[in-house]
Amino acid sequence: PGSISKLYKVVGYEKRKADYFNIGILIIVQGESLKAHVHENAEEFCYIIRGNGILTGENDKVIGEFNEGKLLYIPEGVCHGYINNTTKPLEILVWCSKNGTLDCTKNNC
Numbered sequence: 001p002g003s004i005s006k007l008y009k010v011v012g013y014e015k016r017k018a019d020y021f022n023i024g025i026l027i028i029v030q031g032e033s034l035k036a037h038v039h040e041n042a043e044e045f046c047y048i049i050r051g052n053g054i055l056t057g058e059n060d061k062v063i064g065e066f067n068e069g070k071l072l073y074i075p076e077g078v079c080h081g082y083i084n085n086t087t088k089p090l091e092i093l094v095w096c097s098k099n100g101t102l103d104c105t106k107n108n109c
Contacts, residue, residue, distance in 0.1 A: 019098070028053070028084040028094040036060050036081035041099040043073040051090035056081040 006027050028034060028051075052067040058079040066072060074080045076097075084090040094105050 005040045021098060022096045025049070026090075026094050028080070028082060028090040028092070030084055033060075033083040034081050037076060038079050039096060040077055041096055043076050043097045044080075045095040046072040046074065047093040047094050047095075048072070049091040049093055051084065052086050053090045054083040056083055058082060059067070066104070081107050 047070050047072045048066055050068055054065055055063045057063045060081060
């Protein structure tokens with residue numbers, strides 16, 4: 001995502017041959033973000049492992065804030081992105097349903 005932030009694919013067809021979902025851990029360092037994007041054919045759950053941040057939507061418009069321990073549900077086709085506005089890393093467990101991809105660089109909205 002960013003120059004320092006990382007996305008680690010944990011489970012998915014390429015990694016562990018899962019047929020119905022992809023799971024990854026997204027780490028966004030302070031001051032970085034994951035630009036708003038869309039998963040056209042997949043739902044997404046995000047569990048905030050560590051940190052706080054801002055949820056964005058279309059044109060990077062702020063939708064709301066979230067913090068550690070929250071579970072976010074992103075419906076199919078909904079534009080979403082994340083901003084780390086704190087001084088600590090933001091760690092998010094990302095779970096996409098079948099046909100979802102953890103490549104968030106292609107589908108900007």
